Amino acid sequence: MDAGKLSSFSSDFHPAGGVGRERSVKLRSVQRGLCEVTPHPEPFLPPPPHGPLTNAFSSAADAVRRCGARMRRAWLSALRAALRPLAEALVRDGGCPRRGRMVRVASALGLIIFSVALLILSLISYVSIKKDFLPGSPRYGPNGGPRMYMFHAGFRERPPRKPDLSSQLAMKYLDPDFVPLSNALTEDLQNASKWRYNSTAFTQLRTEISQHIDIPRNFTLTRDSVKVGQLMHFDYSSHKYVYSIGDNFRSLLPDVSPILNMRYNVCAVIGNSGILTGSRCGAQIEKYDFVLRCNFAPTEIFKKDVGRRTNMTTFNPSILEKYYNNLLTVQDRNNFFLSLKKLDRAILWIPAFFFHTSATVTRTLVDFFVEHRGQLKVQLAWPGNIMQHINNYWKTKQLSPKRLSTGILMYTLASSMCDQIHLYGFWPFGWDPNTGKELPYHYYDKKGTKFTTKWQESHQLPAEFKLLYKMHTEGLLKLSLSHCA
Numbered sequence: 001m002d003a004g005k006l007s008s009f010s011s012d013f014h015p016a017g018g019v020g021r022e023r024s025v026k027l028r029s030v031q032r033g034l035c036e037v038t039p040h041p042e043p044f045l046p047p048p049p050h051g052p053l054t055n056a057f058s059s060a061a062d063a064v065r066r067c068g069a070r071m072r073r074a075w076l077s078a079l080r081a082a083l084r085p086l087a088e089a090l091v092r093d094g095g096c097p098r099r100g101r102m103v104r105v106a107s108a109l110g111l112i113i114f115s116v117a118l119l120i121l122s123l124i125s126y127v128s129i130k131k132d133f134l135p136g137s138p139r140y141g142p143n144g145g146p147r148m149y150m151f152h153a154g155f156r157e158r159p160p161r162k163p164d165l166s167s168q169l170a171m172k173y174l175d176p177d178f179v180p181l182s183n184a185l186t187e188d189l190q191n192a193s194k195w196r197y198n199s200t201a202f203t204q205l206r207t208e209i210s211q212h213i214d215i216p217r218n219f220t221l222t223r224d225s226v227k228v229g230q231l232m233h234f235d236y237s238s239h240k241y242v243y244s245i246g247d248n249f250r251s252l253l254p255d256v257s258p259i260l261n262m263r264y265n266v267c268a269v270i271g272n273s274g275i276l277t278g279s280r281c282g283a284q285i286e287k288y289d290f291v292l293r294c295n296f297a298p299t300e301i302f303k304k305d306v307g308r309r310t311n312m313t314t315f316n317p318s319i320l321e322k323y324y325n326n327l328l329t330v331q332d333r334n335n336f337f338l339s340l341k342k343l344d345r346a347i348l349w350i351p352a353f354f355f356h357t358s359a360t361v362t363r364t365l366v367d368f369f370v371e372h373r374g375q376l377k378v379q380l381a382w383p384g385n386i387m388q389h390i391n392n393y394w395k396t397k398q399l400s401p402k403r404l405s406t407g408i409l410m411y412t413l414a415s416s417m418c419d420q421i422h423l424y425g426f427w428p429f430g431w432d433p434n435t436g437k438e439l440p441y442h443y444y445d446k447k448g449t450k451f452t453t454k455w456q457e458s459h460q461l462p463a464e465f466k467l468l469y470k471m472h473t474e475g476l477l478k479l480s481l482s483h484c485a
Helices: 003-013 052-066 069-090 098-133 148-155 168-174 178-190 199-210 247-252 282-286 300-306 318-323 330-342 356-371 387-395 406-414 461-473
Strands: 264-270 290-293 312-314 347-349 379-381 418-424 478-480
Touching: 199 418, 247 356, 264 406, 282 300, 290 406, 312 406, 318 356, 387 406, 406 418, 406 461, 461 478
Parallel strands: 264 290, 264 418, 290 312, 312 347, 347 379, 418 478
Antiparallel strands: none
16 A cells, blocks of 8 residues: 555544654454454455365356356345345454454354355256257257156155046146146046957058058068168168168078068057056057067066066167177077067077167177077068158157157058057056056066156157057047056
């Protein structure tokens, strides 16, 4: 502080200073508490005390700095208002009575803590709102259907306690169009016998699908449709990735499609949703003419709910990696062999050309089937590049996810050989519409497994469900959601 400022400050600080007395400004240091005073002509804001509060200030300041100038100005204004009582308590001439000083300091610190807490809550709200607008955030477009994925985070803690699909507030918040749908769904659950099959509409649907793809003839590659050395591409991977057809692979292909000229009256497509848990639908499922299942799902210990009959099941090559350790041990190979043996003469539909990441596992699978040729009755089917054509059909129904679910893919295949199709286990939400209880994602998940929303990365399950329910009301399929016993 220069002499002029010091003199001016001395006169302001001591009114009688210029009349016969000359005082120098003293820097007082009160040893008790926070009363160290350094006179200054302008108010100042002292730094916060050392310790956890400093870390809070630092973290909050860093967060604010990232949120832009607008929030930073608001934070600084709030901080000045909170610290002003503390500054006034510290910048003063004279002693600091202990009791009054402690009250003022405590009040100031309380205001600071409150401001920091308020800021943190504001930041959380800000990030929660803004994250929906980030490029990588999962969202649905105009045709994406209800944003029901939020159920699993925000509303799943208190699911409905009766089979009326309420929380209407939650439904309305997520998608207003889904509210009347939920009311209709409630009525259908209570009056399942009212459903009527619309043969005319179903015949029209089958015709529309056939305009995009001849399913019976493209159900699988055949020996005549490929040559050794032919390079296959992958439906959902870059065109640069290829798979070379070898002698072993070609030898496993059927001579003709196993569903060519097949026709069944009533078929059941069994999804793997947790809604089947405790459904007691096993006996009912056993009575269908043809039963299609998804992803090699286990049935033996769940037969009361899902039955055991399997006429066809899909087998994603990644299943070999996830459940059978890539057949690396003798025990793994034995387990896989026994699982296949239980299928008897069922069709094992292996989509090996969806992703290039399946190439290595596919070769392991091919070697295994060649090794056990003649020991298994299961019928192998290896579809080629069919997904573009199937996707094109569903786009006409305003459904265009990154990838169709296995369930709706099975419905598409079944439409070519079944006159009626009933769906079980098609429910993508984390609570039971019959009881309101929480559900696992799959009926075979271990007890205590949390409902997963990983499907958001690839599928639009709520949008698919909404479309399937519409088809249910039109008599194109029967959607079974209620318990069977």
